[in-house]
Amino acid sequence: MGKGAAWLVLASLLLAPVSDVTAKPASAAKPKETSAKEEIAARKQLYEKISMMTGVSWQRLAAIDQYERSMSKAKPKARPQLGETVGVFIEEEKWVGPLNPDTEDHTPLSIKWFNGIGRDGDGNGIVERTNDTDLLYSIVSKIAQYGLSEDDFAIGVWEYYHNHRAVKRIKQFTDIYTAFGKLNLYEHAFPLPVGDYYSYRSTWGTGRSWGGYRIHEGTDIFAPYGVPVRSTCYGIVEVKGWNPYGGWRLGIRDLNNYYHYYAHLQGYDKKLKIGDVVKPGQVVGWVGSSGYGKPGTQGKFPPHLHYGVYRDRGLVEWAFDPYPLLRSWEVAEQRRLRAKK
Incomplete structure (x- = not known):
């Protein structure tokens, strides 16, 4: 081939759209079904891998991933599943970058050029929005650029969300995650x-009429004074103190981003x-x-526990009927108790 022809070929490659000269990832085969235990193990392995790459603890990585997963569960139509195991969703x-003409761009340099946040986390030279490693690595890299101290990392989270x-x-x-040192924290009581x-x-x-008309957002469990009230989940105490409607009440946040509300307590x-971390069955x-x-x-009604559950949708929280959850937890615990006899 002469020099003139070679330059024509090179020019055509340079002027072609980026997506035409970049190898697109092959369409993935239908993933095989995995058990919950296998999925958790895969996630933990991924967190540890990216932790070594970024210096961000696996607990923080798990927390970001779980927050993203909770938002996708709250808004499934707006946030479809992208990866196989991680919950990260990125528009x-x-x-690819707001001004990138190629919405399916997979080239690291051009995505970076257009200020897209997509990054090649697994080092295969391709940035894939459906790749677990690329998804988690990209969001964590964006947040961690502000620093790894608690305050700096919080700033990074704020700047991202x-x-x-x-x-x-x-x-x-x-x-x-730090308190319990594991991922499988979804048992209930x-x-x-x-x-x-x-x-x-x-x-x-x-x-309900006291304090103005309103509906009952929970389930009342009637029991004698002094019966122990237990945490239903692995979670963290978010609210504690007096509420005119709920009396001495407690609020616990779990990893599904559910707020568990316990009201009319005799005491704590x-x-x-x-800020304390609790586990299922803890009084x-x-x-x-x-x-x-x-x-x-005290004493304006018979003793009982008012139990409610609220889901965080990002900017607001909404209540849903906890009765089905209570029945399933009660039956599961009855079975566990029978199995021990």
């Missing part, structure tokens, strides 16, 4: 010791404070009849 425009809730949740999730001294039914949506475990307080008035008001 296409944000991934522009949402104070995200900063708080990722810190809370990191604390939970019934909020009272399983037995025959309590009663409950679905009371979701029934009317004295050692428990905001956090006792059944009472506090509430419907100023601090200390």
Whole structure:
């Protein structure tokens, strides 16, 4: 080939769209189904790998991934699953860069040129928005550029999400993972010791009049004064204190980004404070009849635990009926108790 012809070939390559000269990843074969245990092991392995690459602890990586997963579960249509095991969702425009003409760009240099956040995490020379390693590496690299100290990392989280809730949740999730040192933290317990001294039914949506008309956002579990109230989950104490409606109440945040609300308590475990990490079955307080008035008001209704669950959608929280969860946790715990006999 002469020099003139060679230059024509080179020029055509240089002028061609980036996507035409870059090898696109082959369409992935349908992934085989994996068990929950295998998925958790794969995630832990990925966190440890990216931790070595970035200097970010695996607990923080897990917290970011879990926060992303909780947002996708709350908004499944707006945030479809991209990877196989991680929960990270990054918009296409944000991934390749807002001014990038090639929305399916897979080239590291051009994505960086257009200020996209997509990065090649596994070193194969291709940036893939459906690749678990690339997804998690990209979001963590963006956040960690502000530093790895607690304050600097919080700034990075804020700059990425522009949402104070995200900063708080990722810190809370990191604390939970750090306290227990493992990922499999999804066991649950019934909020009272399983037995025959309590009663409950679905009371979701029934009317309430004290303090103005409102609906009942939870399930009332009636039991004698002083019956232990237990954490239903692995979580972190987010709220503790008096509420005119709920009396002495407690709020616990879990890794699904659910807020577990315990109201009308007689009192708390004295050692428990905001920011403490708890586990399923741990006693956090006792059944009472506090509430419907100023601090200390008692006895305006029979003793019971009001239990509610709220899901964080990023900017707001909404309640949903906890009765099905309570029934499933009660049955599961009854089975465990029978198996031990």
